[in-house]
Amino acid sequence: xxxKNTRKSLCYLFIILxxxxxxxxxxxxxxxxxxxxxxxxxxxxxxxxxxxGKAPVDIAAVISADLTRSGVFSPxxxxxxxxxxxxxxxxxxxxxxNTEAESLVIGQVAAVGQGRYDVKFKMLDIFTGRNSLEFQYxxxxxxxxRLAHQISDKIFQELTHTRGAFDTLITYVVVKNHIDAKKxxxxxxxxxxxxxxxxxxxxxxxxxxxxxxxPNGKRLAYVSFxxxxxxxxxxxxxxxKRKIIAQFKGINSAPAxxxxxxxxxxxxxxxxxxxxxxxxxxxxxxxxxxxxxxIDTEPAxxxxxxxxxxxxxxxxxxxxxxxxxxxxxxxxxPKRLTYGGIYNAGASFSPDGKSIVLITxxxxxxRVATLELASRHLQVITHSKLxxxxxxxxxxKMILYATELRGRGILEAIAVDGSNSPQRLRVLSGDVRExxxxxxxxx
Amino acid sequence: xxxxxxxxSTAFVVAIIFHLxxxxxxxxNWQFDKPEKxxxxxxxIIQVTSVDANSYEAEIxxxxxxxxxxxxxxxxxxxxxKKKKQEQARRKKQQKQKAAELKRRKAAEAKKKKxxxxxxxxxxxxxxxxxxxxxxxxxxxxxxxLKEQKKRQAAEQKRKAEADRKRQTEIKRQQAQEKADWERxxxxxxxxxxxxxxxxxxxxxxxxxxxxxxxxxxxxxSLSPNxxxxxxxxxxxxxxxxxxxxxxxxVRKSSPLPVPSERALSxxxxxxxxxxxxx
Numbered sequence: 001x002x003x004k005n006t007r008k009s010l011c012y013l014f015i016i017l018x019x020x021x022x023x024x025x026x027x028x029x030x031x032x033x034x035x036x037x038x039x040x041x042x043x044x045x046x047x048x049x050x051x052x053g054k055a056p057v058d059i060a061a062v063i064s065a066d067l068t069r070s071g072v073f074s075p076x077x078x079x080x081x082x083x084x085x086x087x088x089x090x091x092x093x094x095x096x097x098n099t100e101a102e103s104l105v106i107g108q109v110a111a112v113g114q115g116r117y118d119v120k121f122k123m124l125d126i127f128t129g130r131n132s133l134e135f136q137y138x139x140x141x142x143x144x145x146r147l148a149h150q151i152s153d154k155i156f157q158e159l160t161h162t163r164g165a166f167d168t169l170i171t172y173v174v175v176k177n178h179i180d181a182k183k184x185x186x187x188x189x190x191x192x193x194x195x196x197x198x199x200x201x202x203x204x205x206x207x208x209x210x211x212x213x214x215p216n217g218k219r220l221a222y223v224s225f226x227x228x229x230x231x232x233x234x235x236x237x238x239x240x241k242r243k244i245i246a247q248f249k250g251i252n253s254a255p256a257x258x259x260x261x262x263x264x265x266x267x268x269x270x271x272x273x274x275x276x277x278x279x280x281x282x283x284x285x286x287x288x289x290x291x292x293x294x295i296d297t298e299p300a301x302x303x304x305x306x307x308x309x310x311x312x313x314x315x316x317x318x319x320x321x322x323x324x325x326x327x328x329x330x331x332x333x334p335k336r337l338t339y340g341g342i343y344n345a346g347a348s349f350s351p352d353g354k355s356i357v358l359i360t361x362x363x364x365x366x367r368v369a370t371l372e373l374a375s376r377h378l379q380v381i382t383h384s385k386l387x388x389x390x391x392x393x394x395x396x397k398m399i400l401y402a403t404e405l406r407g408r409g410i411l412e413a414i415a416v417d418g419s420n421s422p423q424r425l426r427v428l429s430g431d432v433r434e435x436x437x438x439x440x441x442x443x
Numbered sequence: 444x445x446x447x448x449x450x451x452s453t454a455f456v457v458a459i460i461f462h463l464x465x466x467x468x469x470x471x472n473w474q475f476d477k478p479e480k481x482x483x484x485x486x487x488i489i490q491v492t493s494v495d496a497n498s499y500e501a502e503i504x505x506x507x508x509x510x511x512x513x514x515x516x517x518x519x520x521x522x523x524x525k526k527k528k529q530e531q532a533r534r535k536k537q538q539k540q541k542a543a544e545l546k547r548r549k550a551a552e553a554k555k556k557k558x559x560x561x562x563x564x565x566x567x568x569x570x571x572x573x574x575x576x577x578x579x580x581x582x583x584x585x586x587x588x589l590k591e592q593k594k595r596q597a598a599e600q601k602r603k604a605e606a607d608r609k610r611q612t613e614i615k616r617q618q619a620q621e622k623a624d625w626e627r628x629x630x631x632x633x634x635x636x637x638x639x640x641x642x643x644x645x646x647x648x649x650x651x652x653x654x655x656x657x658x659x660x661x662x663x664x665s666l667s668p669n670x671x672x673x674x675x676x677x678x679x680x681x682x683x684x685x686x687x688x689x690x691x692x693x694v695r696k697s698s699p700l701p702v703p704s705e706r707a708l709s710x711x712x713x714x715x716x717x718x719x720x721x722x
Contacts, residue, residue, distance in 0.1 A: 027663075027714050027715060027716055028633075028637060028711060028712060028714075028715045028716070029715070029716040029717070029718060030637050030640055030641050030644075030715060030716070030717050030718070031641070031717075031718045031719075031720070032641055032644045032645050032648060032693070032717060032718065032719045032720075033645070033719075033720055033721070033722055034645050034648070034721065035645060035648030035649065035650045035689075035693065035719065035721060036648070036649055036650065037649075037650045037651070037652055037655075037721075038649050038650075038652070039652065040649070040651060041649070071652070072651070072652055097696075102649075102692050102696075125692075127691075127692055127695035127696060127698075128695065159685065159688075160651065160685050161683075161684050161685055415652065417652060417653070417654075419652045
């Protein structure tokens with residue numbers, strides 16, 4: 001009798017197993033195709049402030065502007081936030097689920113005396129409630145803005161798995177009173193990546209041109225006409241110490257640092273025509289790279305330091321060429337990279353070396369475009385009329401360039417795929433030209 | 444028994460003959476063992492009579508007599524000795540004969556005994572043989588019986604297994620039938636809700652910016668009976684964390700998912716796999 005029962009129960013077990021396996025196979029699979037590609041909605045709650053009145057820096061506003069400018073995020077505007085919690089325990093998640101936001105950033109700022117501040121922040125996933133980031137800092141008041149950029153970098157890194165480039169610098173030339181030639185003043189400036197915290201590096205009555213970052217971000221090379229002729233200088237940012245690099249007969253222009261920081265590519269016309277040269281900075285040894293009756297200028301290094309791209313009109317119209325570089329100078333002959341259009345100039349490499357950014361002429365307008373080197377696919381990413389001097393952010397996600405608005409030069413940044421609208425950088429006044437994005441900053 | 448005798452007649456006759464010999468031997472043996480009567484011959488004893496001493500004559504006579512008597516006596520003694528010697532020789536011969544006879548008899552007896560022993564051994568062997576044969580037969584019968592029993596049991600088991608199988612097949616068939624019916628009934632509803640879920644997730648799916656055209660991600664989700672998303676697990680990653688996260692978020696954002704209100708059908712949606720791809 002017990003044996004019979006065992007058999008019976010085994011039989012049932014068998015049936016149950018059959019049903020289970022049947023169920024496992026029958027799990028519904030739904031395929032979702034499509035979705036929309038858009039900037040990631042994120043909520044950044046203004047950080048609470050320990051004192052009455054306003055905090056010295058609105059950190060949330062800085063972060064929000066950074067993320068917006070990247071084109072990768074679309075922060076909720078502050079007036080659309082359903083609540084303003086400063087601590088995780090006070091978050092009412094269902095209310096946030098009704099917003100577009102997927103992540104929520106909250107924080108606190110407290111003055112702790114002697115000009116120092118405690119800053120805490122946290123990022124949470126609205127749909128899981130999980131804590132994805134949590135940090136706290138103690139900083140001096142003058143570093144609060146930089147801290148905000150660093151927090152932006154952390155958020156960017158966490159959500160895109162790409163290093164953020166907000167805590168970086170930009171350099172540019174500002175021409176003040178540019179209408180009146182007699183009162184015109186040129187300044188070379190350095191600012192945070194959002195255009196704030198501007199510092200003047202050099203002031204001159206004569207033109208300043210082509211500032212270029214050294215690979216370690218500690219020096220700039222530029223062209224100054226302060227001696228009434230073009231001279232290439234190198235200047236240390238911290239000390240302001242300057243050094244003349246090139247003051248040859250004729251044109252000395254367009255300096256570009258090699259990735260190892262030991263050489264400087266330049267355009268010189270000391271031998272009669274505008275050609276590309278490479279100079280060893282320490283020794284002053286000069287190597288001629290191009291030799292053509294056409295104009296060769298605007299050299300830029302590939303990230304591996306083994307080639308230069310430059311603009312040349314040797315084929316009649318300005319186009320981009322590439323030439324190999326080794327210890328002895330040139331290796332091989334220049335190869336043309338751009339064929340589309342009648343004007344392609346001012347190129348520079350993306351940090352991964354896979355594409356270049358340049359100015360292309362499209363229906364009479366000068367616009368920023370990227371050229372993917374493998375496919376030779378040229379993508380125009382701006383719609384403005386007179387863009388110039390494009391350069392990649394050090395993470396390769398954004399492009400900084402100058403353009404013209406009502407006769408005045410301004411700076412704009414745009415996502416590398418052109419997915420967002422151009423973001424204008426804050427510039428106080430004047431005509432802004434020739435921006436350059438710094439490398440990553442050492443912490 | 445009789446059958447056995449018939450079957451082993453030679454052995455039986457031999458056995459009887461041996462029995463007879465044996466008993467006969469026993470009988471004769473008893474006769475031999477009986478002691479033989481022996482007649483012993485004794486020497487004659489001489490009687491002396493005393494005579495009156497008055498007469499010389501008498502005396503001489505007496506002495507003469509005595510002499511005569513002595514002579515007679517010596518002769519008698521001589522005779523007696525001779526006889527005794529003869530008797531001894533005869534007895535010796537007789538004894539010798541007797542010993543020979545005894546020896547002969549003993550040999551015969553030993554022979555008989557040996558034969559009897561042999562016969563007994565033979566009988567014993569026969570008996571053992573018979574017994575062994577009997578046992579063998581019994582064992583074979585037992586074996587046969589067990590085999591039969593096993594055969595019966597196997598048949599029974601087979602019958603039972605067959606019945607079980609039939610029952611299970613029937614259960615399966617019924618289940619399949621029920622399932623088919625149920626599927627027909629509910630297919631429409633399920634399809635409708637699958638489409639609703641698909642639409643809701645698609646509408647909520649915001650992909651990160653970048654070239655993700657060929658990417659795809661599979662998530663396993665579990666739902667409460669009313670469609671609340673309880674868990675989302677990425678089971679096939681696109682290899683890109685932001686893309687995967689956008690898929691997970693799309694599903695979580697879509698909670699509660701539009702599942703059928705009928706419990707039996709909403710059950711079908713408790714565990715689902717969602718594949719998301721931009722294509």
